Amino acid sequence: MELLRFSTAGSVDDGKSTLIGRLLYDSKSIFQDQLDALEAYSNQKGYGVVDLALLTDGLRAEREQGITIDVAYRYFATPKRKFIIADTPGHIQYTRNMVTGSSNSNLSLILIDARNGIVEQTNRHSFIASLLNIAHLVVCVNKMDLVGYDENKFNEIVDGYKVLASKLDIKDVTFIPISALNGDNVVDRSTNMSWYNGPTLMYLLEHVHLSSDINHIDGRFPVQYVIRPKEDRYHDYRGYAGRVASGIFRVGDKVMVLPSGFTSTIKSIDSYDKTMEECFAPQSVTIVLNDDIDISRGDMIVRENNVPQSSQDLEMMMCWFGDTPMQPNGRYILRHTTKESKCVIKDIRYRIDVNTYHRNEEEKQIKMNDICRVHVRTQVPIFFDSYRKNRITGSVILIDEATNNTVAAGMIM
Amino acid sequence: MQLYNLDHLRDLEAESIYIIRETAAQFERPALLFSGGKDSIVMSHMARKAFYPAKIPFPCVHIDTGHNFPETIEYRDMWMKEIGANLIVGHVQDSIDTGRVKEEKGPNASRNALQTVTLLDTIAANKFDACMGGARRDEEKARAKERIFSHRDEFGQWDPKNQRPELWMLLNGKKSVGENFRVFPISNWTEMDVWMYIVAENIPIPSIYFSHQREVIDRDGMMLATSDFIIPGPNEMPRKEIVRYRTVGDMTCTGAVFSTASTLQEVIDEISASRTTERGTRSDDKRSEAAMEDRKKAGYF
Numbered sequence: 001m002e003l004l005r006f007s008t009a010g011s012v013d014d015g016k017s018t019l020i021g022r023l024l025y026d027s028k029s030i031f032q033d034q035l036d037a038l039e040a041y042s043n044q045k046g047y048g049v050v051d052l053a054l055l056t057d058g059l060r061a062e063r064e065q066g067i068t069i070d071v072a073y074r075y076f077a078t079p080k081r082k083f084i085i086a087d088t089p090g091h092i093q094y095t096r097n098m099v100t101g102s103s104n105s106n107l108s109l110i111l112i113d114a115r116n117g118i119v120e121q122t123n124r125h126s127f128i129a130s131l132l133n134i135a136h137l138v139v140c141v142n143k144m145d146l147v148g149y150d151e152n153k154f155n156e157i158v159d160g161y162k163v164l165a166s167k168l169d170i171k172d173v174t175f176i177p178i179s180a181l182n183g184d185n186v187v188d189r190s191t192n193m194s195w196y197n198g199p200t201l202m203y204l205l206e207h208v209h210l211s212s213d214i215n216h217i218d219g220r221f222p223v224q225y226v227i228r229p230k231e232d233r234y235h236d237y238r239g240y241a242g243r244v245a246s247g248i249f250r251v252g253d254k255v256m257v258l259p260s261g262f263t264s265t266i267k268s269i270d271s272y273d274k275t276m277e278e279c280f281a282p283q284s285v286t287i288v289l290n291d292d293i294d295i296s297r298g299d300m301i302v303r304e305n306n307v308p309q310s311s312q313d314l315e316m317m318m319c320w321f322g323d324t325p326m327q328p329n330g331r332y333i334l335r336h337t338t339k340e341s342k343c344v345i346k347d348i349r350y351r352i353d354v355n356t357y358h359r360n361e362e363e364k365q366i367k368m369n370d371i372c373r374v375h376v377r378t379q380v381p382i383f384f385d386s387y388r389k390n391r392i393t394g395s396v397i398l399i400d401e402a403t404n405n406t407v408a409a410g411m412i413m
Numbered sequence: 414m415q416l417y418n419l420d421h422l423r424d425l426e427a428e429s430i431y432i433i434r435e436t437a438a439q440f441e442r443p444a445l446l447f448s449g450g451k452d453s454i455v456m457s458h459m460a461r462k463a464f465y466p467a468k469i470p471f472p473c474v475h476i477d478t479g480h481n482f483p484e485t486i487e488y489r490d491m492w493m494k495e496i497g498a499n500l501i502v503g504h505v506q507d508s509i510d511t512g513r514v515k516e517e518k519g520p521n522a523s524r525n526a527l528q529t530v531t532l533l534d535t536i537a538a539n540k541f542d543a544c545m546g547g548a549r550r551d552e553e554k555a556r557a558k559e560r561i562f563s564h565r566d567e568f569g570q571w572d573p574k575n576q577r578p579e580l581w582m583l584l585n586g587k588k589s590v591g592e593n594f595r596v597f598p599i600s601n602w603t604e605m606d607v608w609m610y611i612v613a614e615n616i617p618i619p620s621i622y623f624s625h626q627r628e629v630i631d632r633d634g635m636m637l638a639t640s641d642f643i644i645p646g647p648n649e650m651p652r653k654e655i656v657r658y659r660t661v662g663d664m665t666c667t668g669a670v671f672s673t674a675s676t677l678q679e680v681i682d683e684i685s686a687s688r689t690t691e692r693g694t695r696s697d698d699k700r701s702e703a704a705m706e707d708r709k710k711a712g713y714f
C-alpha cells in the first residue's frame with residue numbers, strides 16, 4: 001500500500017472542513033466516540049445538526065473563533081492507499097502555513113466555491129502549489145448544489161482556471177465538480193451531474209500516479225550521523241547514517257564525498273536486520289565505504305559521475321515567515337539537508353505579488369508571508385540541485401540567530 | 414519503476430528513523446520517553462534500528478506513577494534488556510514524598526496529572542534537552558497540529574499559537590539555554606500503522622494487550638480492574654470478565670474492553686471492526702474536551 005500526502009487549500013467558507021470531514025466520514029475513519037463528542041459539542045452550541053467541519057477544527061482558541069488557524073494533519077486509509085492530509089487555512093495572513101503544509105505534499109487540493117468562481121485566493125494557492133512544485137493539482141469546484149449542478153457554470157470556472165494555470169508552472173491538473181455537503185463526486189459518483197465523466201475525488205486520490213514524483217536518477221546521500229560502535233567486535237566499523245535524498249546507491253558503486261572530493265566505493269549498505277544490495281529514496285540506511293575517509297554530519301555522498309552544483313552564491317525563491325521583516329544584508333543561519341552555514345541576504349531581486357504574479361523589482365521590504373527572489377551568500381559552499389529537480393537538495397530554511405526561529409523557506413533556482 | 418516504491422509502513426519507518434537520528438545529532442542530551450505502551454515500544458524498536466550496530470546513544474525514561482499494571486513493569490525491564498538501552502525511572506511517589514505534588518483524594522483519584530511534575534523534574538535533573546515521545550497526530554485533535562520538533566519554553570510550556578514552521582524535513586532544534594524540545598518521531602503513524610508494524614517486525618508487546626480474565630468493576634462508563642488502587646465502592650460489584658486493553662496507562666484510569674482477541678491478528682481484526690478510538694478508553698481525556706490541550710500546555714508529553 002502506498003502513502004499519498006496531500007494538502008488542501010481554499011478561502012474561508014469554501015467548504016474545506018466539510019470536504020475533509022466527508023472524506024474521513026465516508027471512508028469510515030471517524031470513530032463513534034469522536035462522533036459522540038462532536039454531537040455533544042454541536043448540541044451545546046445549538047447547531048441542531050452534527051457539523052462535520054468541526055472534526056477538523058483543532059485547538060480551543062480556534063474553535064472559539066470558529067476558524068482554522070494552523071496546519072493540522074489528518075489521516076485516513078482506504079483499502080487502496082493511506083492518506084495524510086495537511087490541512088492549511090486560507091486567510092491572507094497565513095501564506096506561511098500553506099507553504100509549510102505543501103512542502104511535503106505530492107498533491108494539492110484547491111477548492112473553489114461554484115457561486116464565486118475564481119477569487120484572489122485561488123491565484124495565491126495555485127501560485128504556492130506551483131512554487132512548491134507539487135506534482136499533482138486537483139481543483140474541486142464545490143457547492144455545485146447551490147448553482148443547480150450547472151455544467152456551464154463548471155466549464156466557465158475550468159476555462160478561467162486554465163488561463164490562470166498557463167501563467168504558472170503547473171504540470172498535472174484535474175477539475176472535479178462536487179458538493180462536499182451532500183457528497184456528490186467526493187466518494188460516490190453524483191447522480192445530479194450526469195454530464196461529468198471524470199473521476200470522483202476519492203478515485204483520483206486512490207489512483208494518481210506517484211512513483212514518478214521521486215527523483216531516482218541523481219544519487220544524493222546527506223550524512224546525518226556517524227555510527228561508531230564502542231564494542232571490540234566492531235572496532236573498525238564506521239557507518240554513515242542518513243536518508244537517501246534521491247537516486248539509487250548499490251554496493252560497489254563508485255562514490256564521491258563532498259566537500260572533500262575524496263572517492264571510494266560502497267562496501268555495504270546496512271540496516272538493522274539485513275545488509276542490502278541497494279538503497280533508494282526515501283530509505284533510511286547506513287552506508288559503509290571501502291576507504292577510510294574523514295566524513296562527518298553535513299557531508300554528502302554522491303555518485304562519482306553525477307555530482308550536484310556547488311556554490312556559495314545561491315539564487316532562490318523565498319517565502320518569509322518571520323514576525324520581523326527580512327533585514328537587508330541580514331545574517332541568518334541557513335539549513336540545507338543536514339548542513340548548516342551562516343549566510344547573508346545580498347540582494348532582493350524582486351518581490352512577487354501572489355495574486356497578480358506581478359514582479360516588483362523596486363520593493364525591498366520583505367515582511368511575513370511575502371514571496372520574493374533573493375541572492376543569498378553562504379559562508380561555506382552548499383551542494384545543491386535546483387528545487388524543480390530535487391525537493392530535498394534544492395530546499396533550505398533560514399534561522400534567526402537571535403531568536404532561533406525558522407524565519408524563511410527557500411527554493412533554490 | 415514499481416521496484417523503487419516504498420510500502421507505506423517502510424515509508425513511515427524511514428521517516429521516523431530519520432527523525433530519531435536528527436534528534437541524536439542536533440541535541441546534546443536527548444532521551445526517549447518510554448511508557449511501556451505500543452507506541453513507545455515501536456519508537457524504541459526503531460531507535461535500535463537507527464544506530465545499529467552501535468547501541469542507542471541516549472537513555473529511555475519511564476515516569477512510573479506507581480499505579481502501573483505489574484505486567485507493564487515486567488515488560489519494560491525485559492524490553493530494555495532486549496534493545497540494550499539504559500533506563501532511567503522517575504517516580505511520582507518521590508514527587509509526592511518530597512511534597513512537590515499533592516495526591517488527589519477520592520475514588521477517582523488519578524496520578525496522571527501528577528506525572529507532569531515528575532517528568533519535568535526528571536528532565537531538569539538529567540538536563541535532557543530533547544525528549545522523544547510516542548504521540549501520534551491521529552490520536553486527538555490537539556495533537557494534529559503539533560510539530561515533529563516541538564519547542565518548549567524554559568517552563569516546559571507549549572505555545573500552540575507560536576510554533577515554528579516545519580518544512581520538508583528540515584527540523585530546527587535550535588534553542589536557548591534552559592529551553593528544551595519534545596520530539597515526536599511517529600507523528601504521522603495511525604493506530605493501525607503501529608499494529609501492522611508490530612506484526613511485520615515481530616515485536617513483543619505487554620500481555621495486557623491480549624485477551625485475559627480479570628476482575629473488574631464499572632465506573633464512569635469504563636471497566637476498571639480492581640487492584641490496590643481501585644477499591645470497589647458499596648454499589649460496585651466486582652465481577653470476572655474476558656477483557657484486554659487498547660492502551661497501556663495507569664490502572665486507575667485505563668479501561669478494559671471486552672475481547673477474546675488473543676493474537677496480534679485477532680487484535681488487528683478487532684480494531685478494524687471497532688468504532689471507538691483508543692483514547693476513548695482512558696478517562697483522563699474524557700474529563701474535558703480540551704483536556705489534552707491543557708495538559709500539553711502544562712508540559713505533559
Ligand SMILES: Nc1nc2c(ncn2[C@@H]2O[C@H](COP(=O)(O)OP(=O)(O)O)[C@@H](O)[C@H]2O)c(=O)[nH]1
Pocket residue numbers: 010011012013014015016017018019053142143144145146178179180181182
Ligand atoms: N450547500 C452547500 N454548502 C456547503 C458545501 N460545502 C460546505 N458548505 C457549507 O459552507 C459553509 C462553510 O463550510 P466549511 O467547511 O466550514 O468551510 P471552510 O471554512 O472552507 O472550512 C458551511 O456552512 C458548510 O455547511 C456544499 O457542497 N454545498
